[in-house]
Amino acid sequence: MIEAHELTRRYGPATAVDGISFAVGEREIVGILGPNGAGKTTTLRMITGFLPPNEGRVTVAGYDLLEEPRKARRELGYLPENVALYPEMRVEEYLGYRARLQGMGRGAARTAIGEAMERCLIDDVRRQTIGTLSKGYRQRVGLAQAILHGPRVLVLDEPTVGLDPKQIIAIRELILELGRERALLLSTHILPEVELICDRVLIIDRGRIVGEGSPEDLRSRLQGHALLEVELKGTPPAAVERLAAVDGVAAVRPHPIRPEKLVVEGVPGADPREGIFRAAVDNGWVLLGLEQERASLEDVFIRLTTGETSSGSGGGDGFESWGEPGEDGDEDLDEPLRDAPEPAAAADEEVPS
Numbered sequence: 001m002i003e004a005h006e007l008t009r010r011y012g013p014a015t016a017v018d019g020i021s022f023a024v025g026e027r028e029i030v031g032i033l034g035p036n037g038a039g040k041t042t043t044l045r046m047i048t049g050f051l052p053p054n055e056g057r058v059t060v061a062g063y064d065l066l067e068e069p070r071k072a073r074r075e076l077g078y079l080p081e082n083v084a085l086y087p088e089m090r091v092e093e094y095l096g097y098r099a100r101l102q103g104m105g106r107g108a109a110r111t112a113i114g115e116a117m118e119r120c121l122i123d124d125v126r127r128q129t130i131g132t133l134s135k136g137y138r139q140r141v142g143l144a145q146a147i148l149h150g151p152r153v154l155v156l157d158e159p160t161v162g163l164d165p166k167q168i169i170a171i172r173e174l175i176l177e178l179g180r181e182r183a184l185l186l187s188t189h190i191l192p193e194v195e196l197i198c199d200r201v202l203i204i205d206r207g208r209i210v211g212e213g214s215p216e217d218l219r220s221r222l223q224g225h226a227l228l229e230v231e232l233k234g235t236p237p238a239a240v241e242r243l244a245a246v247d248g249v250a251a252v253r254p255h256p257i258r259p260e261k262l263v264v265e266g267v268p269g270a271d272p273r274e275g276i277f278r279a280a281v282d283n284g285w286v287l288l289g290l291e292q293e294r295a296s297l298e299d300v301f302i303r304l305t306t307g308e309t310s311s312g313s314g315g316g317d318g319f320e321s322w323g324e325p326g327e328d329g330d331e332d333l334d335e336p337l338r339d340a341p342e343p344a345a346a347a348d349e350e351v352p353s
Contacts, residue, residue: 001026001075001153001183002047007056009042016042018207019056026152029179031198032187035305039207040187041081044157047185048078061152074102077151081158081187083142087131091122091141094130095148102149116144120174136167143171147178154178156186160193172197191297201297205305218300226266227293230276233286235260246279248272261289 002024009017017039024030034040045051047058049065049072058065061075086094092113099109117123120140125133130141139159146154159175160168168190175197178184188194194201195215203211203218211218226248232239239262244252248270255261266272273290280287 001028001061002155002185003059004043004047005057005059007043007046007053007058009039009046009051010054015207017046017053020204020207020209021056022202022209022212024153024183024185026183027180028200029175029184029186029198030200030202031194032185032202032204033189033191033194033301034204038204038305040204041157043204044078044155044185044187048076048155049073050078074149075152077146077149077154079142079146079154079156079159081161083138085130085138085141088129090127090129091117091133092126094141095144098145098148104149112148112150116148119147119177120144121170135162136164136170139163139167139171140174143174152182154182154184156184158187158189160188160190168193191301195297203301203304210304211300215297219297221300226264226271226273228264228266228273228276229255229258229289229291229293230262230264231258231260231287231289232262232280233288235262236283236285238283239285242279242283243276246272246275248275 004020004022007017007020008015020039020043022030032040032043042051046053046056047060047065049058049069052066058072060072063072063075065072086097089097095113095116096109099112104112114123117126120143122137122140122144125137128137130138133141139162143156143159146156156175160171163171172193175184175186179197186197198215200214201212201218202209213221230243240252240254243249243262243264248267249264249272250267251265253263253265255263264272264276273292276290277287279285
Protein backbone atom coordinates (compact mmCIF):
# COMPACT_ATOMS: atom_id res chain seq x y z
CA MET A 1 0.00 0.00 0.00
CA ILE A 2 2.99 2.30 0.60
CA GLU A 3 6.13 1.95 -1.49
CA ALA A 4 9.11 4.26 -1.07
CA HIS A 5 11.90 3.98 -3.62
CA GLU A 6 15.32 5.55 -2.94
CA LEU A 7 13.90 8.64 -1.20
CA THR A 8 16.48 11.38 -0.73
CA ARG A 9 16.08 14.86 0.72
CA ARG A 10 18.83 17.45 1.05
CA TYR A 11 19.05 20.85 2.71
CA GLY A 12 21.94 22.59 1.04
CA PRO A 13 25.04 20.45 1.59
CA ALA A 14 23.39 18.36 4.33
CA THR A 15 21.46 15.16 3.56
CA ALA A 16 18.51 14.56 5.87
CA VAL A 17 17.26 11.37 4.15
CA ASP A 18 19.67 9.30 2.09
CA GLY A 19 18.20 6.78 -0.36
CA ILE A 20 15.56 5.17 1.87
CA SER A 21 13.48 2.33 0.38
CA PHE A 22 10.75 0.32 2.12
CA ALA A 23 7.17 -0.89 1.72
CA VAL A 24 4.13 -1.23 3.99
CA GLY A 25 1.59 -3.87 3.10
CA GLU A 26 -2.17 -3.94 3.58
CA ARG A 27 -3.22 -4.52 7.23
CA GLU A 28 0.38 -4.10 8.35
CA ILE A 29 1.55 -1.74 11.11
CA VAL A 30 5.13 -0.55 10.60
CA GLY A 31 6.96 1.63 13.11
CA ILE A 32 9.81 4.05 12.36
CA LEU A 33 12.37 4.52 15.13
CA GLY A 34 15.36 6.82 15.23
CA PRO A 35 17.14 9.43 17.35
CA ASN A 36 16.26 13.12 17.03
CA GLY A 37 17.43 14.47 13.68
CA ALA A 38 17.59 11.00 12.09
CA GLY A 39 15.14 11.93 9.31
CA LYS A 40 11.91 10.34 10.54
CA THR A 41 9.63 13.37 10.15
CA THR A 42 11.23 14.31 6.83
CA THR A 43 10.52 10.77 5.59
CA LEU A 44 6.88 10.92 6.68
CA ARG A 45 6.44 14.32 5.04
CA MET A 46 7.72 12.93 1.76
CA ILE A 47 5.47 9.86 2.08
CA THR A 48 2.42 12.11 2.57
CA GLY A 49 3.29 14.59 -0.18
CA PHE A 50 3.95 17.55 2.14
CA LEU A 51 7.59 17.64 1.05
CA PRO A 52 8.91 16.67 -2.39
CA PRO A 53 11.98 14.41 -2.46
CA ASN A 54 15.10 15.52 -4.28
CA GLU A 55 15.34 11.98 -5.60
CA GLY A 56 13.17 8.88 -5.53
CA ARG A 57 9.43 8.32 -5.66
CA VAL A 58 6.48 7.24 -3.51
CA THR A 59 3.40 5.23 -4.44
CA VAL A 60 0.32 5.13 -2.21
CA ALA A 61 -2.31 2.46 -2.91
CA GLY A 62 -0.81 2.08 -6.38
CA TYR A 63 -0.82 5.81 -7.25
CA ASP A 64 2.41 7.69 -7.82
CA LEU A 65 2.43 10.65 -5.44
CA LEU A 66 4.03 13.01 -7.96
CA GLU A 67 2.14 11.90 -11.06
CA GLU A 68 -1.31 11.38 -9.49
CA PRO A 69 -1.23 13.40 -6.26
CA ARG A 70 -5.01 13.81 -5.89
CA LYS A 71 -5.73 10.10 -6.23
CA ALA A 72 -2.87 9.21 -3.89
CA ARG A 73 -3.99 11.68 -1.21
CA ARG A 74 -7.56 10.41 -1.30
CA GLU A 75 -6.18 7.08 -0.07
CA LEU A 76 -4.02 8.71 2.60
CA GLY A 77 -4.75 9.89 6.14
CA TYR A 78 -2.07 11.87 7.97
CA LEU A 79 -1.70 12.81 11.64
CA PRO A 80 1.31 15.15 12.05
CA GLU A 81 3.11 15.45 15.37
CA ASN A 82 1.62 18.90 15.93
CA VAL A 83 -1.98 18.66 14.76
CA ALA A 84 -3.11 21.74 12.82
CA LEU A 85 -6.48 22.47 14.43
CA TYR A 86 -8.64 25.61 14.58
CA PRO A 87 -9.14 26.31 18.29
CA GLU A 88 -12.16 28.58 17.73
CA MET A 89 -14.13 25.86 15.88
CA ARG A 90 -16.28 23.22 17.53
CA VAL A 91 -15.25 19.59 17.03
CA GLU A 92 -18.21 18.67 14.81
CA GLU A 93 -17.84 21.90 12.85
CA TYR A 94 -14.13 21.27 12.25
CA LEU A 95 -14.73 17.72 11.04
CA GLY A 96 -17.43 19.02 8.69
CA TYR A 97 -14.92 21.50 7.31
CA ARG A 98 -12.38 18.71 6.79
CA ALA A 99 -15.04 16.58 5.07
CA ARG A 100 -15.77 19.40 2.61
CA LEU A 101 -12.05 19.69 1.85
CA GLN A 102 -12.12 15.97 1.00
CA GLY A 103 -14.98 16.61 -1.44
CA MET A 104 -17.54 14.60 0.52
CA GLY A 105 -21.25 15.21 0.01
CA ARG A 106 -23.43 16.34 2.92
CA GLY A 107 -25.02 12.95 3.57
CA ALA A 108 -21.75 11.02 3.30
CA ALA A 109 -20.00 13.59 5.50
CA ARG A 110 -22.66 13.35 8.22
CA THR A 111 -22.28 9.56 8.35
CA ALA A 112 -18.47 9.68 8.25
CA ILE A 113 -18.27 12.32 10.98
CA GLY A 114 -20.50 10.30 13.29
CA GLU A 115 -18.45 7.13 12.74
CA ALA A 116 -15.11 8.93 13.18
CA MET A 117 -16.21 10.60 16.42
CA GLU A 118 -17.52 7.32 17.79
CA ARG A 119 -14.33 5.40 16.92
CA CYS A 120 -12.05 8.09 18.33
CA LEU A 121 -14.15 8.48 21.50
CA ILE A 122 -14.89 12.18 21.02
CA ASP A 123 -18.66 12.05 20.56
CA ASP A 124 -19.11 13.46 24.05
CA VAL A 125 -17.26 16.68 23.07
CA ARG A 126 -18.71 17.08 19.57
CA ARG A 127 -20.06 20.57 20.38
CA GLN A 128 -17.06 21.61 22.46
CA THR A 129 -14.73 24.35 21.20
CA ILE A 130 -11.42 22.72 20.19
CA GLY A 131 -9.38 25.31 22.06
CA THR A 132 -10.86 24.13 25.37
CA LEU A 133 -9.99 20.47 24.85
CA SER A 134 -7.20 18.67 26.67
CA LYS A 135 -4.17 17.41 24.75
CA GLY A 136 -5.59 13.90 24.65
CA TYR A 137 -8.86 15.02 23.15
CA ARG A 138 -7.13 17.22 20.57
CA GLN A 139 -5.01 14.25 19.54
CA ARG A 140 -8.17 12.20 19.06
CA VAL A 141 -9.73 14.98 16.97
CA GLY A 142 -6.60 14.93 14.80
CA LEU A 143 -6.93 11.18 14.40
CA ALA A 144 -10.63 11.53 13.56
CA GLN A 145 -9.85 13.95 10.71
CA ALA A 146 -7.18 11.53 9.44
CA ILE A 147 -9.65 8.62 9.12
CA LEU A 148 -12.69 10.74 8.16
CA HIS A 149 -12.58 9.98 4.42
CA GLY A 150 -11.91 6.25 4.88
CA PRO A 151 -8.30 6.15 3.65
CA ARG A 152 -6.61 2.83 2.97
CA VAL A 153 -3.30 4.17 4.28
CA LEU A 154 -2.63 5.96 7.60
CA VAL A 155 0.57 7.82 8.50
CA LEU A 156 0.92 8.88 12.15
CA ASP A 157 3.81 11.00 13.44
CA GLU A 158 4.26 10.58 17.21
CA PRO A 159 0.54 9.86 17.83
CA THR A 160 0.94 9.54 21.62
CA VAL A 161 3.36 12.40 22.28
CA GLY A 162 2.42 14.46 25.32
CA LEU A 163 -0.34 12.11 26.48
CA ASP A 164 -0.75 10.65 29.95
CA PRO A 165 -0.64 6.85 30.45
CA LYS A 166 -4.42 6.46 30.31
CA GLN A 167 -4.64 8.44 27.08
CA ILE A 168 -1.72 6.48 25.58
CA ILE A 169 -3.55 3.20 26.21
CA ALA A 170 -6.73 4.51 24.53
CA ILE A 171 -4.85 5.78 21.45
CA ARG A 172 -2.78 2.58 21.27
CA GLU A 173 -5.92 0.42 21.24
CA LEU A 174 -7.42 2.59 18.52
CA ILE A 175 -4.24 2.32 16.41
CA LEU A 176 -4.32 -1.46 16.72
CA GLU A 177 -7.96 -1.47 15.61
CA LEU A 178 -7.25 0.81 12.66
CA GLY A 179 -4.27 -1.31 11.64
CA ARG A 180 -6.53 -4.33 11.15
CA GLU A 181 -8.25 -2.54 8.27
CA ARG A 182 -5.51 -0.61 6.45
CA ALA A 183 -1.78 -0.05 6.05
CA LEU A 184 -0.42 1.99 8.94
CA LEU A 185 2.97 3.71 9.25
CA LEU A 186 3.85 5.43 12.51
CA SER A 187 6.79 7.21 14.04
CA THR A 188 7.39 7.07 17.79
CA HIS A 189 10.06 7.38 20.47
CA ILE A 190 8.31 4.98 22.86
CA LEU A 191 10.00 1.59 22.44
CA PRO A 192 7.44 -0.48 24.44
CA GLU A 193 4.75 1.00 22.22
CA VAL A 194 6.55 -0.34 19.13
CA GLU A 195 6.72 -3.85 20.60
CA LEU A 196 3.02 -3.80 21.50
CA ILE A 197 1.72 -2.29 18.26
CA CYS A 198 4.04 -2.89 15.31
CA ASP A 199 4.35 -5.92 13.06
CA ARG A 200 7.62 -4.59 11.67
CA VAL A 201 10.14 -1.92 12.61
CA LEU A 202 12.40 0.38 10.58
CA ILE A 203 15.32 1.91 12.49
CA ILE A 204 16.68 5.09 10.86
CA ASP A 205 19.92 6.79 11.73
CA ARG A 206 21.53 9.73 9.88
CA GLY A 207 19.03 9.44 7.07
CA ARG A 208 19.51 5.74 6.34
CA ILE A 209 17.74 2.54 7.33
CA VAL A 210 20.15 0.66 9.60
CA GLY A 211 17.78 -2.09 10.78
CA GLU A 212 14.53 -3.65 9.58
CA GLY A 213 12.38 -6.55 10.75
CA SER A 214 9.92 -7.64 13.39
CA PRO A 215 10.84 -6.73 16.99
CA GLU A 216 11.51 -10.40 17.73
CA ASP A 217 13.66 -10.79 14.60
CA LEU A 218 15.73 -7.72 15.48
CA ARG A 219 16.30 -8.99 19.01
CA SER A 220 17.35 -12.45 17.81
CA ARG A 221 19.84 -10.98 15.34
CA LEU A 222 21.45 -8.98 18.11
CA GLN A 223 21.50 -11.88 20.55
CA GLY A 224 23.33 -14.30 18.25
CA HIS A 225 23.84 -16.87 21.04
CA ALA A 226 22.25 -18.07 24.26
CA LEU A 227 23.04 -16.12 27.42
CA LEU A 228 21.78 -17.74 30.61
CA GLU A 229 21.57 -16.74 34.26
CA VAL A 230 22.08 -19.75 36.53
CA GLU A 231 21.42 -19.68 40.28
CA LEU A 232 22.64 -22.64 42.35
CA LYS A 233 22.02 -22.90 46.10
CA GLY A 234 25.24 -22.00 47.84
CA THR A 235 27.09 -21.59 44.50
CA PRO A 236 29.26 -24.74 44.74
CA PRO A 237 33.00 -24.02 44.23
CA ALA A 238 33.27 -26.49 41.36
CA ALA A 239 30.22 -25.09 39.51
CA VAL A 240 32.12 -22.81 37.13
CA GLU A 241 34.50 -25.54 35.99
CA ARG A 242 31.86 -28.24 35.62
CA LEU A 243 29.32 -26.04 33.85
CA ALA A 244 32.02 -24.91 31.43
CA ALA A 245 32.41 -28.59 30.42
CA VAL A 246 28.72 -28.94 29.45
CA ASP A 247 28.10 -29.41 25.72
CA GLY A 248 27.11 -26.15 24.05
CA VAL A 249 28.64 -23.91 26.75
CA ALA A 250 31.26 -21.41 25.57
CA ALA A 251 32.05 -19.64 28.86
CA VAL A 252 30.95 -19.34 32.48
CA ARG A 253 31.55 -16.25 34.64
CA PRO A 254 30.18 -14.65 37.81
CA HIS A 255 27.19 -12.36 37.42
CA PRO A 256 28.37 -8.71 37.46
CA ILE A 257 25.65 -7.59 39.88
CA ARG A 258 24.20 -10.69 41.56
CA PRO A 259 27.05 -12.68 43.17
CA GLU A 260 24.76 -15.62 43.89
CA LYS A 261 24.32 -16.15 40.14
CA LEU A 262 26.50 -17.31 37.25
CA VAL A 263 26.31 -16.15 33.65
CA VAL A 264 26.59 -18.99 31.13
CA GLU A 265 27.31 -18.08 27.52
CA GLY A 266 26.28 -20.63 24.92
CA VAL A 267 27.99 -21.57 21.68
CA PRO A 268 26.22 -19.80 18.75
CA GLY A 269 23.23 -21.88 17.70
CA ALA A 270 23.32 -24.09 20.81
CA ASP A 271 20.85 -24.30 23.71
CA PRO A 272 22.70 -25.65 26.76
CA ARG A 273 19.79 -25.43 29.22
CA GLU A 274 19.11 -29.17 29.33
CA GLY A 275 22.80 -29.93 29.84
CA ILE A 276 22.98 -27.43 32.71
CA PHE A 277 19.95 -29.02 34.35
CA ARG A 278 21.45 -32.52 34.06
CA ALA A 279 24.78 -31.29 35.42
CA ALA A 280 22.98 -29.91 38.47
CA VAL A 281 21.19 -33.24 39.04
CA ASP A 282 24.36 -35.32 38.55
CA ASN A 283 26.34 -33.17 41.00
CA GLY A 284 23.58 -32.96 43.59
CA TRP A 285 23.20 -29.20 43.25
CA VAL A 286 19.95 -27.40 44.03
CA LEU A 287 19.04 -25.42 40.92
CA LEU A 288 17.14 -22.33 42.08
CA GLY A 289 16.93 -20.55 38.75
CA LEU A 290 17.73 -20.95 35.07
CA GLU A 291 16.73 -17.95 33.02
CA GLN A 292 17.61 -17.02 29.46
CA GLU A 293 18.45 -13.37 28.92
CA ARG A 294 16.88 -11.68 25.91
CA ALA A 295 18.14 -8.65 24.08
CA SER A 296 15.60 -5.85 24.39
CA LEU A 297 14.46 -3.54 21.62
CA GLU A 298 16.30 -0.83 23.53
CA ASP A 299 19.52 -2.86 23.13
CA VAL A 300 18.85 -3.12 19.40
CA PHE A 301 18.12 0.58 19.03
CA ILE A 302 21.19 1.70 20.95
CA ARG A 303 23.44 -0.80 19.18
CA LEU A 304 22.32 0.33 15.72
CA THR A 305 22.45 4.06 16.43
CA THR A 306 25.53 4.22 18.68
CA GLY A 307 27.34 0.91 18.19
CA GLU A 308 26.81 -0.06 21.85
CA THR A 309 24.27 -1.98 23.93
CA SER A 310 22.36 -0.56 26.87
CA SER A 311 23.13 -3.40 29.25
CA GLY A 312 26.04 -5.23 27.71
CA SER A 313 23.89 -8.32 27.13
CA GLY A 314 23.53 -10.10 23.87
CA GLY A 315 26.99 -9.58 22.38
CA GLY A 316 27.62 -10.78 18.88
CA ASP A 317 27.91 -8.75 15.70
CA GLY A 318 24.71 -9.82 14.06
CA PHE A 319 24.02 -6.39 12.52
CA GLU A 320 27.28 -5.76 10.72
CA SER A 321 25.96 -7.05 7.39
CA TRP A 322 23.35 -4.26 7.39
CA GLY A 323 26.04 -1.60 6.97
CA GLU A 324 26.99 1.41 9.01
CA PRO A 325 24.92 4.57 9.20
CA GLY A 326 25.72 7.25 6.68
CA GLU A 327 28.02 10.12 7.46
CA ASP A 328 25.73 12.81 6.07
CA GLY A 329 22.96 14.59 7.97
CA ASP A 330 22.94 17.14 10.74
CA GLU A 331 21.23 17.05 14.10
CA ASP A 332 17.63 18.26 14.14
CA LEU A 333 17.28 18.59 10.38
CA ASP A 334 13.60 17.82 10.86
CA GLU A 335 13.03 20.81 13.09
CA PRO A 336 12.51 23.56 10.46
CA LEU A 337 9.78 21.42 8.90
CA ARG A 338 7.67 20.87 11.99
CA ASP A 339 4.20 22.34 12.07
CA ALA A 340 3.81 25.71 13.77
CA PRO A 341 2.59 25.47 17.37
CA GLU A 342 -1.15 25.43 17.84
CA PRO A 343 -2.72 28.75 18.83
CA ALA A 344 -3.37 29.21 22.53
CA ALA A 345 -6.46 27.55 23.90
CA ALA A 346 -9.56 29.59 24.59
CA ALA A 347 -10.21 30.67 28.13
CA ASP A 348 -13.08 28.28 28.66
CA GLU A 349 -12.85 25.39 31.08
CA GLU A 350 -10.84 22.39 30.00
CA VAL A 351 -12.49 19.09 29.23
CA PRO A 352 -10.91 16.32 31.33
CA SER A 353 -9.04 13.65 29.41
